[in-house]
Amino acid sequence: MTPHTSVDRVRAAYRRLRAVDRPEIWISLRAEEDALAEAAEIDSRVAAGEPLPLAGTVAGIKDNIDVAGLDTTAGAASFRYSPATDATAVRRLRAAGSIVIGKTNLDQFATGLVGARSPYGAVRNAWDPSRISGGSSSGSAVAVALGIVDLALGTDTAGSGRVPAALNGIVGVKLTRGRIPTTGVVPACRTLDCVTVFARDLAAARRAAELLCGPDGIDPLARSTEEAASHAAGSALPARPRVGIPTADQLEGLAPGWADAFRQAATKLRDAGVEIVEVDISALLTAATLLYDGAFVAERYAAVGTHIDDHRDLIGSDLDPSVAAIVLGGADRTAVELFRDQEELDRLGSVARGALAGCDALLTPTTTWHPTLEELAADPIGGNSRMGRYTNFANLLDMTSVAVPAGTVGGLPFGVMITAPAFHDLAVQQLAERLLAPTIDVLVVGAHLTDQPLNHQLIANGASFVRSVTTSADYALHVLDTAPAKPGLVRVAEGGTAIAGEVWALPAAGFGVFVASLPAPMTIGRVTLGDGVSVSGFLCESVATIGAEDISGYGGWVAWQRSSGGGYGRGAGE
Numbered sequence: 374m375t376p377h378t379s380v381d382r383v384r385a386a387y388r389r390l391r392a393v394d395r396p397e398i399w400i401s402l403r404a405e406e407d408a409l410a411e412a413a414e415i416d417s418r419v420a421a422g423e424p425l426p427l428a429g430t431v432a433g434i435k436d437n438i439d440v441a442g443l444d445t446t447a448g449a450a451s452f453r454y455s456p457a458t459d460a461t462a463v464r465r466l467r468a469a470g471s472i473v474i475g476k477t478n479l480d481q482f483a484t485g486l487v488g489a490r491s492p493y494g495a496v497r498n499a500w501d502p503s504r505i506s507g508g509s510s511s512g513s514a515v516a517v518a519l520g521i522v523d524l525a526l527g528t529d530t531a532g533s534g535r536v537p538a539a540l541n542g543i544v545g546v547k548l549t550r551g552r553i554p555t556t557g558v559v560p561a562c563r564t565l566d567c568v569t570v571f572a573r574d575l576a577a578a579r580r581a582a583e584l585l586c587g588p589d590g591i592d593p594l595a596r597s598t599e600e601a602a603s604h605a606a607g608s609a610l611p612a613r614p615r616v617g618i619p620t621a622d623q624l625e626g627l628a629p630g631w632a633d634a635f636r637q638a639a640t641k642l643r644d645a646g647v648e649i650v651e652v653d654i655s656a657l658l659t660a661a662t663l664l665y666d667g668a669f670v671a672e673r674y675a676a677v678g679t680h681i682d683d684h685r686d687l688i689g690s691d692l693d694p695s696v697a698a699i700v701l702g703g704a705d706r707t708a709v710e711l712f713r714d715q716e717e718l719d720r721l722g723s724v725a726r727g728a729l730a731g732c733d734a735l736l737t738p739t740t741t742w743h744p745t746l747e748e749l750a751a752d753p754i755g756g757n758s759r760m761g762r763y764t765n766f767a768n769l770l771d772m773t774s775v776a777v778p779a780g781t782v783g784g785l786p787f788g789v790m791i792t793a794p795a796f797h798d799l800a801v802q803q804l805a806e807r808l809l810a811p812t813i814d815v816l817v818v819g820a821h822l823t824d825q826p827l828n829h830q831l832i833a834n835g836a837s838f839v840r841s842v843t844t845s846a847d848y849a850l851h852v853l854d855t856a857p858a859k860p861g862l863v864r865v866a867e868g869g870t871a872i873a874g875e876v877w878a879l880p881a882a883g884f885g886v887f888v889a890s891l892p893a894p895m896t897i898g899r900v901t902l903g904d905g906v907s908v909s910g911f912l913c914e915s916v917a918t919i920g921a922e923d924i925s926g927y928g929g930w931v932a933w934q935r936s937s938g939g940g941y942g943r944g945a946g947e
Contacts, residue, residue: 379428401436415470432474438568443475469581481693486532490509514541520829530562532761549797604797614648617735665765733804763790815877815878818872834879845901
């Protein structure tokens, strides 16, 4: 949780929303005044001592999940309705203090893994707008990746809470099926659907997901607290966990460079004390094909098929043609086919459990490729089918999974996924913690501050806001003689003051990028904060301050900038 007040965080969210100018992320937004009023109430409750673990955060909600006061469309205006109450997951999120600011775009009726099957527009990738965002929880993932919201809810039937996480460089947590009730969720496949959580770091996603758990007395498929606890007790990781990875031939067909990136991730996990073993996951990959190619697709027709049947005249306008073809195809499946496919799934599940015997989890790439929007348009069905190779089987076989970033390839995010049997939620997340690089707290005082021109560089490198701070009263801030001007922070023996800044947690790899690209006279050094904590921070060589204007009296770069209209350089320097 950030130490922002809720009011401050809501204001920042709307500023960021306007700055990124990505209208396709949202299907509906709350009025800023309305969100601020709720935020002020949250701040008052916190001030009165009420424990609200998500106070100071803002959230987006996929528009197949009900939020009272905002219409639910599931990505189709013809399906629109006005819910009287929040979905259970939303109610619990808000009860913990998070402020919902809007409903996010999605692949219509949560049918797709691409983020481009919506009459509200294709949601463009957070890193490269020419590429897909992944779906179906597209808007939720991109809103998190761009720093608009801290948390977002999605859903996951075939991988919709994991694929967009991978393609946008964030974390996607899909707990065991039924741990988070789906009350108030428009179903895609009712017996398989999961509510998922996106965040920019694993700890935030885990914390939020756990707060949403537990039966609500309404969802008949919700898992009991006792069942979850009893299974979790037997799923603790051993001192040296064992994790399976696919055989080399089962990694064929990945985008260029992704197989190497996956091997690097496996090596990193091995270096973190995990035994890595190659296993045959052919049974899992075969099971994955049953979700769309088998009779299980009939459940999609049961969910929304009647609506599409009744509005065939809207196919190609309000109703996406690819979605309509998939859903309507489910009407032709027979009960005999369904029972045969269920029998085959049972057999494949048994084979897969045998292959993974002795393993605590399975490590795979999250998806297989990252197409451009143009490439997807050339083959919308086939292109989508490639996305779910490693995700489609998890909910069919009642498995838990978490998707995490694993570096970049060609300047775009690459992600991996850790999957395990039901109720091994904590185990997969602990393994993900081992995989993720340790973070380094970094103080910024200028262009990388929130809402400042280079803040996006922090976010793109996986940084998460930690807190607003001041330095100890031993520093001076100067306007360096550069074009445009840059701030220069130095420690002084006397005459110093406290300088305002922010601490961001930056993954080690991202920290290295910053250090390597710092232009002279900028440096990285240890900075003492007002509370006595020492962190890494942007400083400058003292020689560069000779003759430079001392603006310490303003208390910070932003205050001086407002007073004088100062500017920034374009590089990585502060």
